[in-house]
Amino acid sequence: MKIYYDDRADLLYQRFDERKQELMNRRVAEDVVLDIGAEGKIVGIEILDASKHLDLAKLLPVQFEPLKSA
Numbered sequence: 359m360k361i362y363y364d365d366r367a368d369l370l371y372q373r374f375d376e377r378k379q380e381l382m383n384r385r386v387a388e389d390v391v392l393d394i395g396a397e398g399k400i401v402g403i404e405i406l407d408a409s410k411h412l413d414l415a416k417l418l419p420v421q422f423e424p425l426k427s428a
Contacts, residue, residue: 359372359373359374360372360373360376361373361417362424362425363408363414363424363425364424364425367406367425368406368407368408368409368410369404369405369406369408369425370404370405370408370412370414371402371403371404371405371425372402372403372405373393373401373402374400374401374402375395375399375401375402379395379396379401380395380396381393381394381395381401381402382394382395388406389405389406389407389410389411390403390404390405390406391403391404391406392404
């Protein structure tokens with residue numbers, strides 16, 4: 359599992375399965391999007407405006423990795 363955080367966009371992405379696969383996005387709340395992979399399993403969770411929804415300091419000592427620009 360990896361956690362990526364983009365402080366400029368205030369976006370947190372948690373990825374559970376790093377394998378390349380086709381994903382379907384499902385918005386489950388205004389600021390939460392699930393990435394659904396093979397067999398309908400949740401592969402990732404994207405949280406928009408993350409600092410408004412999470413105490414990012416409590417996620418530490420998780421090492422944040424910057425999101426790669428497309």
